Amino acid sequence: MEISTLAMYHCLAFVWYFFIAYSITNIRTEERPSEVFFYGGQWKYLTVLNLVLQAVFYGVSLLADALRLIKKLRCAKCVISSRDLLFSVLAFPLSTFVSISFWTLYSYNRELVYPKSLDGVIPLWLNHAMHTAILPFAVLEILALPHRYPAKKKGLILLGFVSFLYISWVLWIYSVTGEWVYPLFALFSPAGLAAFFAVSIAVIISFYNFGEFLNRAIWAKMAPLTFFHSTLSCIIFPSQ
Secondary structure (H helix, E strand, O other), rough: OOOHHHHHHHHHHHHHHHHHHHHHHHHHHOOOOOOOOOOHHHHHHHHHHHHHHHHHHHHHHHHHHHHHOOHHHHHHHHHHHHHHHHHHHHHHHHHHHHHHHHHHHHHHHHHHHHHHHHHHHHOOOHHHHHOOOOHHHHHHHHHHOOOOOOHHHHHHHHHHHHHHHHHHHHHHHHHHHOOOOOOHHHHHOHHHHHHHHHHHHHHHHHHHHHHHHHHHHHHHHHHHHHHHHHHHHHHOOOOO
């Protein structure tokens, strides 16, 4: 994909995620159902944190595209490294996890993750923007351009650390309020909850590995074509 086309795509994606994150974080307090407690605001929900993460990622991607367009290649290299790290370790596995886990639990018993009372506060289109559209966006990003994944150990350590931070945040909220972020957690004993968190981390790690596999599988096939195109361009336009 041409850099200018990438820049346009990343700009649109950034504006979209910024708009969605703004929409969900600016729901007025008096509109929230009584069972949605106020401590931590929307920042206790993984869905909302993921929306902010995606907005940041696409903002960084847009910056990388802009630097490449104006030929600031040294700066672009640093930004591209940050972009690839954000996407590989957080943006792709987290979007995949949020979308698949939400709709799986929603299909089983929506009251465990998304009480029916929220339908009067969050419109259907916004629900799908938060929980459905994020998955095709993540896949499209892999199709749009290759991403350099970090060493497996480094990637998994970073992903595990971020997962640990969120679990700690959830437990802290419970210790302060006596309420769980998601009603689902109230069904478990302490041992069961620990097992649930462990399984969740294992699932998100599997999504990380899947993203790496998908990225390699798609772009390994594209590499010969890219090499041919680059070689042909050098022959036709040697001055470039």
